[in-house]
Amino acid sequence: MTAPTFLQLNLSDETFEVKSYEELVPGVGGLGWALPLFEKFLSEDPIVFAVGPLSAVFPGASKTVAVFRSPQTHGLVTSFAGGQLARFLRAAGYQGMVVVGRAARPTFVSVDEGRINFSDASPFLGLDTPKAFERILSSITGVPGRQSILVSGPAAERGLVFSPLYLDEFFSFPRGGLGRAFAQKNLKGISMSGKKGEQIPNARRYGEVFTALVKSLKGYSELSELGTLRNLTTEKKLSAVVTNNLTEFNFVAEELLAPKFARGLGAKRVACGGCPVGCIHLLRQEKRFTFYDYDGVVALGPFLGLSSAGEVGRLLERVWELGLDPTSLGVILAYITEKEKLEFGSLETYLTLTEALFAGKEGWAKDLYSGLSSSPTALTLGGMEFLPYFNGYASVLSQVLQLGATTEENRGFWLDLDLLGKEIDSSDIVSRLINAEEKKTLAQLLIGCGYLADTFEDPATAFAALEALGQGFSHERLLGAAKETLRLKVKIQRSLGFRPKNVRIPERFFQTPSPQGLLKKEKLAEMVRIYSKKIYEPTN
Amino acid sequence: MLKILKPTRMERCTGCGLCELVASRITKKKLSYSDSFLQIRKTSAGQPFFKAVIDYGQKTGYSEVGSICPEDCYDVEE
Numbered sequence: 001m002t003a004p005t006f007l008q009l010n011l012s013d014e015t016f017e018v019k020s021y022e023e024l025v026p027g028v029g030g031l032g033w034a035l036p037l038f039e040k041f042l043s044e045d046p047i048v049f050a051v052g053p054l055s056a057v058f059p060g061a062s063k064t065v066a067v068f069r070s071p072q073t074h075g076l077v078t079s080f081a082g083g084q085l086a087r088f089l090r091a092a093g094y095q096g097m098v099v100v101g102r103a104a105r106p107t108f109v110s111v112d113e114g115r116i117n118f119s120d121a122s123p124f125l126g127l128d129t130p131k132a133f134e135r136i137l138s139s140i141t142g143v144p145g146r147q148s149i150l151v152s153g154p155a156a157e158r159g160l161v162f163s164p165l166y167l168d169e170f171f172s173f174p175r176g177g178l179g180r181a182f183a184q185k186n187l188k189g190i191s192m193s194g195k196k197g198e199q200i201p202n203a204r205r206y207g208e209v210f211t212a213l214v215k216s217l218k219g220y221s222e223l224s225e226l227g228t229l230r231n232l233t234t235e236k237k238l239s240a241v242v243t244n245n246l247t248e249f250n251f252v253a254e255e256l257l258a259p260k261f262a263r264g265l266g267a268k269r270v271a272c273g274g275c276p277v278g279c280i281h282l283l284r285q286e287k288r289f290t291f292y293d294y295d296g297v298v299a300l301g302p303f304l305g306l307s308s309a310g311e312v313g314r315l316l317e318r319v320w321e322l323g324l325d326p327t328s329l330g331v332i333l334a335y336i337t338e339k340e341k342l343e344f345g346s347l348e349t350y351l352t353l354t355e356a357l358f359a360g361k362e363g364w365a366k367d368l369y370s371g372l373s374s375s376p377t378a379l380t381l382g383g384m385e386f387l388p389y390f391n392g393y394a395s396v397l398s399q400v401l402q403l404g405a406t407t408e409e410n411r412g413f414w415l416d417l418d419l420l421g422k423e424i425d426s427s428d429i430v431s432r433l434i435n436a437e438e439k440k441t442l443a444q445l446l447i448g449c450g451y452l453a454d455t456f457e458d459p460a461t462a463f464a465a466l467e468a469l470g471q472g473f474s475h476e477r478l479l480g481a482a483k484e485t486l487r488l489k490v491k492i493q494r495s496l497g498f499r500p501k502n503v504r505i506p507e508r509f510f511q512t513p514s515p516q517g518l519l520k521k522e523k524l525a526e527m528v529r530i531y532s533k534k535i536y537e538p539t540n
Numbered sequence: 541m542l543k544i545l546k547p548t549r550m551e552r553c554t555g556c557g558l559c560e561l562v563a564s565r566i567t568k569k570k571l572s573y574s575d576s577f578l579q580i581r582k583t584s585a586g587q588p589f590f591k592a593v594i595d596y597g598q599k600t601g602y603s604e605v606g607s608i609c610p611e612d613c614y615d616v617e618e
Binding site: 056057059084087091130133134137138143144145146169170195196197198199200203206207214218224268269270271272273274275276277278282288289 | 554555556557558561564565568569570571572573574575579580581582583584585586587588589590608610611
């Protein structure tokens with residue numbers, strides 16, 4: 001196997017280096033490359049992006065992982081995004097990128113294979129996110145759609161720590177504040193382009209695996225048609241949709257369910273590079289297209305008591321313009337609404353609060369720039385706003401342990417569904433969650449989409465695809481690499497000061513019914529203890 | 541009769557680019573999104589619509605390129 005090549009950008013002195021890492025070969029790819037590089041450059045506050053060996057050359061292997069220290073939690077965050085970044089990183093000749101240092105001026109970096117240009121980003125500052133994309137696209141050379149563009153929004157510039165990084169207009173690196181991490185480096189954005197191709201080591205085998213993957217991905221037609229918002233229907237059936245800052249449950253207006261939402265507002269679907277599923281759904285408000293997903297709709301809809309698709313659409317659009325994270329914002333708005341005894345379910349209230357929060361002129365708003373406090377009604381888990389649905393122990397535990405800040409990454413979400421109606425002891429839940437995490441990590445080496453887990457968590461698929469590319473990893477080596485990567489993730493979490501037993505779990509999680517009944521505080525604490533003792537503390 | 545690839549339903553295109561990947565593999569024996577007779581481009585910034593730019597100076601009528609499209613955007617016609 002060829003050593004992966006990374007582009008290293010040093011913003012402090014506007015220099016770059018291209019470096020191949022032989023020592024990363026056993027890590028397979030993706031997270032298995034990004035974590036060791038993050039650790040290697042830790043003292044330089046790195047942001048590491050990585051693709052995997054299958055990225056952009058096999059259907060569905062479309063994601064890029066970003067590993068960084070969160071401005072919000074100050075701990076390790078892994079965030080996954082699709083768009084066209086994986087494809088153009090590879091076409092530029094890189095398996096990833098390491099960004100270190102802090103620029104002296106607002107900076108935009110253009111990468112076209114070996115041609116790297118650091119330029120003044122001042123003209124792009126202060127613009128709404130969609131406008132920033134338009135301005136950047138009109139200022140760079142090349143035709144639209146033949147490059148990938150990363151941009152932080154205006155909220156990141158203003159200092160809101162939970163601001164995500166957007167890419168290719170309709171995609172994002174969600175949760176943990178990668179947009180803010182860019183802004184802290186005075187980095188407004190990056191464009192990536194290239195035209196490189198690669199020879200196929202085993203063309204016959206490649207064709208077989210390619211065809212098998214296309215066939216397998218045709219099984220995701222529901223995801224394609226409804227997008228990730230299809231999850232809301234499942235959650236509604238289970239009475240797991242919570243509202244009004246987790247004070248009530250079983251609230252979902254019919255028009256927020258995926259088929260009706262899409263019929264009412266849905267206008268178009270787009271796909272990540274190389275993915276035939278195309279699960280990114282866009283809504284159209286006046287002249288602008290805005291993307292939506294399950295996490296965003298549930299946070300800005302049911303959790304705030306909003307039941308109109310049009311109202312949720314308006315809020316989503318404004319959030320995207322301001323460059324905010326919809327999941328984080330939904331939980332924050334719910335907290336303010338309860339604290340200030342405002343009325344849940346009022347769009348005008350939420351739009352006003354969002355503008356005031358963004359402006360940061362008043363003390364309460366400025367305080368929230370750094371995220372929610374430890375107030376009993378501030379629903380955070382592991383330093384981040386919780387995913388606003390309530391399936392049971394495993395989905396909460398996964399967030400407490402910082403193993404899944406999006407539904408795509410939160411394996412507890414699915415595990416809880418498997419556990420419904422079963423009496424499972426604490427130790428078993430922890431074991432099942434770790435087992436699911438190891439399988440997830442295998443897919444994150446490759447890097448397959450988390451929503452296509454059934455395909456990419458299968459070692460046989462991984463083995464066959466890697467073999468076609470001339471990379472002979474045995475099943476055992478693949479599984480070993482996944483375990484080692486998870487171990488390294490935990491080790492870095494630990495070195496950055498994260499301690500599961502210290503995570504505050506708001507009392508409200510034990511007062512609102514879940515599909516598994518009322519969660520017991522002691523049982524959840526026992527799970528955290530078991531994880532700490534068996535997994536976390538032995539990791540050095 | 542010469543067959544050609546015609547992008548007849550591009551309003552459906554999601555921009556996945558699998559057609560480019562397959563076209564490169566068939567014609568150049570390479571894994572590439574750029575090195576073939578076919579390129580998918582955005583119609584304009586801010587719009588989720590795409591167009592296919594096809595070099596009809598080369599042979600284009602490959603059924604595999606048309607059939608890989610998950611949205612059935614292409615026809616291969618004589």
